[in-house]
Every structure is written in C-alpha cells, then in structure tokens.
Amino acid sequence: MADLKVALVGNPNTGKSTLFNLLTGLNQKIGNFPGITVDKKIGYCRLSQGQTTEIIDLPGTYSLYPKSKDESIVFQVLADKNNASYPDVVVLVADSTNLRRNLLLYSQVADLGIPMLLVLNMADMAKKEGISIDKDKLAQRLGIQVVTVSARKGDGLTELKQAIAQMTPIATQNKGVAVAELAPTAIEAIKKEIDTDNDYYALQVLHQHEHLTFFSGKQQEAIEAIEKAHGFDTVKLQGQETVARYKHLSTILSDVVVDTGAARKFTLTDKLDSILTHRIWGFIIFFFILFFIFNAIFSWSSYPMDLIEEAFVWLTAFGHEHLPAGVLTDLLLDGVVAGLGGIVIFIPQIAILFALISILEDTGYMARVTFMMDKVMRKFGLSGKSVVPMIGGIACAVPSIMSARNIESWKDRIITIMVTPLVSCSARLPVYTLLISLVVPDQKVLGFFNLQGLTLMAMYLISITAAILVALVFKFILKAKEKSYFIMELPVYRMPRWKNVLFTMYEKSKTFVMEAGKVIIAISIVLWVMSSYGPGQRFAAIEKKYETIEATSTDSVQLASLERDRAAEKLENSYAGIVGQTIEPLIKPLGYDWKIGIALITSFAAREAFVGTMATIYSVDSVDGEGGELRLRDKIGAAKDPETGLPIFTFAAAFSLMLFYAFAMQCMSTVAIVYRETKSWKWPIIQLVYMTVMAYVAALIAYQLLK
C-alpha cells in the first residue's frame, strides 16, 4: 500500500509521461478505468524518507471541460472522492515555454480544493528561448510549492520528490477567480443538493454531471431541475469562466515571466516545416518514411520471428519427448503452447511498429502527417491520424489497431479500427503466394512485369480500396458521439527520447501479450480439441486400420508415408473435418470442396494456418524443407473433384479463395485486440460478421463470373 496517491495532470506535449517514467521507472502497471477505453497508467515511486507514493498519469488535457473521451477521465477522477484513483495530491505539469495557457488547467484544478504542486517542466528549453520565470514569486502568488524540472535531462527530480514528501493534506493554494459570481443562484442550489461547500465543484457538477456515474438517478434529475430553474447556459458560462481565468492569470504572471528572445524561437521548426509539409517534398518524404516503416516491420522482424518459431517448435518437441505421453501433455503442448507461440510471434512486429511510431510522435513529425493528410482522409470518414494504422495494417493489424488509440474522435477511431483488418497483412502473403503460383503462369508481360508479381500487387490494391470504401459506408452509418474537433497543437521538432521509445516498445508488447493472450489461448485450445478429436469409434477405427498395416509392412519408406496418411485421415474424421464436410454445400458455390472447408475452419484462428492445414490434408510432410512448397503445389494442383474428375484448383476457385482470404476476419488476435481496444464485444462481432459476409459475397461473385 502506498502512503500517498499522486495524480499527474497537465496539457498534452508537456512532458508529463516522460516525468511519469522518470519517477516510476519500470515499476508501473496499466489498469483500466471501468467502462472506458482509456488506459490507467499507475506507477510507484519511493520518496526520500522511505515513503512510497502511487502515481497515476492522467490523460493530457487543456481544460477540465473535455474534448474527447480520454480527456473526460481527468474530471471524473478528480470529482469523485470515493474513486479508487482519487489523489491526495495533484502534481500539475506545465510547459515553461507556454506558461499562461498551461496555468489555465492549473487554476481550474486548484479551485477544486485538492492539495497541489506545480512543476515547471522544460526549464532548459525555456532558458534557451530566453524566457525566465521567477519561481519564488509565482509560488508566493499561487500559495503552493513550485518546482523547476527538465524531465528530458532528468534535472530537478530530487527536488520534486522532496516537494511531494512535504505536501500537507490541506490545500494551501490561494483563491483565484470568484467562481460563484458566474452563476450564483444555481451554484447555491447545487451546493445544498449534493452537500458540498466548494463553489467550483458545484459549478463543474452543473456542467458535467452527465459524465459522473456516481450520482444516483434521483440526484441527476434534481441537478437537471436546478439547471432548468436557473437558466444555466453551459456553453456561455464556460466561455465566461475561461475569460475570467485568463484575466486572473495575467495578473498572476505579470513580472513573473520575462520573455527576452522571442524572435529566434521557432526558426528550426519553421525551416523543417517548410520542407516536411511542402506540397511536393512533404508527400515524397512522407511516402518514403511509410515505405521505411513497412519495410522495417517486414525485414527487421523476420529474424526474431524465425527464432521465436524455432524456439516453440523446439519446446513442443522437447516436451513431447520428456513429458509423459497423454491427453494432458498434448493439450498443453499442441493447444496451449501452440497458442502461446501464435501470440509471442507477433511481439517483434508490435515492438518495431511502436518504436517507429513513438519516434515519429516524439519528434513532432506525426502531428505534421495528420496536418497533411487530414483533408483526404476526412472524405472517407477517417482522420489524418488514421494513416499510420492503415499503413501498419500491411504488416499486421494487431499493433496497428492499438496505435489507433491516439485518434481523439470516437467515430474516426472506430472506423479506423473497423477497416484496418481489411488491409492485406503479412499473414495473407503465404496464402496469396501459394495460390498465385498454382494458377497464374510465371510469365512476363510487356517485357518486364512479372504476371505473378502483378497479381500479388493487385491483391494489395483490392484490399486497400475495400478498406477505404467500407470506411465510407461506416461514415454514413455511425453517429458521432461527440463533435469532432481538429484544433491541435503542432509541437516544435525535437530529438526523440530513446528511453521513452524503449518504454513504449515494452509496454505495448506486454499489454498485447497480457490482454489479447487470454482470448487467443482459449480459442487455440478449442481449435486443438476440434481438430484432434472426433466421434469415438471413428478414431479408434483409424488407429486399428493403421496398426494392422504397420504390423504387416516392413518397408521403412512406406512406414513414413503411413504416418502422414494416418494424420490426414484423422483430421478428415475429427470434429473440424466433420464441420468442413458439413459446410461443403455452403462453400460449393464458391468453388471449394470440403478439404478447403477444413482449412477455412482452422484459418479462423490465424489465416496463415491455411498452408499448414492444406499440407496436412494433402499429406505433405513438410512445406518448410527444400522444394517443400513445390511438392504441396503439385499435390494441390493435381487434386480432382471425385464426381466430375475436373481439377479443383482452377483459376476461378483460386481467385475466389484469395478474395475470401483478403476480406475474411480470420485472425483471433485481431478479434481479441478489437475487443480490448473498444472494451465491448459489439465491435469485434460487427467486424467479424461484415467481413465474413463481404468475403463470401466477393468470392461467390468472382467464382461464378470466372468459372
């Protein structure tokens, strides 16, 4: 148990998170605010006298009046004394280079009567820009402790810890704006109704009671009635309050902030902006950076991913060798460990994507991307901030959906999450390559374009077009919950903070494994049971049949192939196989037989299972070895319909199958992460249904037209 609870509050881009990391080190955890998508970041910090404090990092906001769901958390936490996160102390982190705007939030929080401490961050930057702040005068005028810090350099940390340790449980800040004058009668009435003596808390309740879940229905009605009775105009009063606060702050800050070198402040940022947001160069550089990210996710991750895969193969083999054979061992190794492997394999891609994204955000470039792309993306119901998740989707939808979190508007974010899995990810690549090599001739057209390569590119273009069109549909269906604003700070360009980059990589990977992991393991186990068990007598009969052949045969080559035939026959008769045969009438119009049906079922977990399943069904021992893919291709290519004697994998069937894989939601990691990010099963289910229907219809049309 911590002795003291401290909340960090401040504007965006003030270095609040850097300070949080600095105070808590790796000693932090991510929890949830009940019912909301926002992560609750909590860490622990040891103060000088051996006191421990719990530190909570609240979302950055410019004011207690929220623009987005994230920002509304701040007041919800600070308003509710019974909330588990209600702080004993609020540390307000302010950017020294822009003090007046930062102190607006200070003056609001201070009026709530919670003990406060002001941190003037970026002191080094302010000094460089020729801004000097009289810290002692400011502390005296505000009536609280003021600490100067440079979180990037780590300066002032000891002083901050000392100041926190010296906090008293009683708020010392001086009275600021005479809030009661804004709406005197309404505030009086509220103070009686909810039993508080704080004017500003009463005023905030009038403004924001809809967001506060701790009031009973009866109280809400009473507050509503008071609003009506006193003609409470929330928008107008917010404006008046803001003006009054700024007026007050001007008095506070006179002779406190002295700015000497205003002229040469933004020269570097201006120069960089004139290139990076240039109408031609801006886009060229942006596409170059995108290409770099895409390439990095593919190529840098391939080595660690191979290692992870090998490690899990080794672990499974090792386990089978040393653990007693039996159902439990099989469940553990082929169900749980295999499922775990399917999760861990994504870590390199998640870590790399988030490292690059946090570098882009930290340097200030991401804000410029949003600035450049907003107009185009808005046409399709997306925001400038949707660009990165959608491009990241070419590698993997899972980290990309996680990265959509920095989109403030609820509607833009949901649409981005809903369409990102349509972008062809790297797991579809093996499916495409196998099918393309099967039905598209390896020829050159127009001299140098490889026909197979062109087909592959076409699949990517189809997927991106589909994503954009679906976004457009959602734009008209979804109702915006809140007014979408695009008023955004363009921070100055800075060097990335490498420590923060590492933190982000670690934190996002951990979140993914912990949260998505649970669902993935559960589904893996179900799929394992389905494909390794069948109705009792059938499996026993197969075992018996092969045992007799084994006993009579001596040919070692034949024995090896026997093992594969047995596996194939077992899969055929397993529950998964039976389901595959049951759905055959449904998938016949798409040009598939029941064997492909089994592959579709096993692909629900992860679409890359397609190649492996096809290999098992067609009894190919390994597709990894030399020429393995060729053997699989030959076998599949030779497969014939038992009734008509015609080949199954025609161009029409293969193309229909590719479209199915392009559109269908066959990735439980994505389902799990959408659930986690939206905190409801509604969105993953809608996504699963619309994508499956779309996949089915597209495959049906393609097969019927081409056959």
Place this chain on the structure above:
Amino acid sequence: MKLSQLNPGQKGIIVSFTDVEMSVKLMEMGCLPGEIVEVERYAPLGDPIAIRVAGYQLCLRKSEAAVIIIQ
C-alpha cells in the same frame, strides 16, 4: 474579417468568435480576444491551416478558423 481569409504570413488581432461552443475550445488553447495570430502555412491540400498564437503553433480546419473574427 475571418481568420480563414488570411494568406500565409499575414497577421491579425482576434476580435470575437461567431460560434460560442467553438470559442470555448479555442480560448482554452490560447486563442483569446486581443491575441495576435499569424497564419503560418496551409496544408499541402489547402486545409487545415497552421497558425501561430500565444507563443506556439496550432493547426485547425478552415471551417474552425472561419469562426475567428480578426482585424
């Protein structure tokens, strides 16, 4: 005159706002009546725009800038 009518490099002083709700958000971000605003640049596709106000750079959509009356 509206802020959205300025060309890059031009300055003005904020006088008032035509939308109350938007004005609250803009004032919270430092766009107060009496402040000097300068249009820094337009996005490559003509929207949104980047402005300098109260010592930092802010970007907003043209429709949002049209709410700010300047002189």
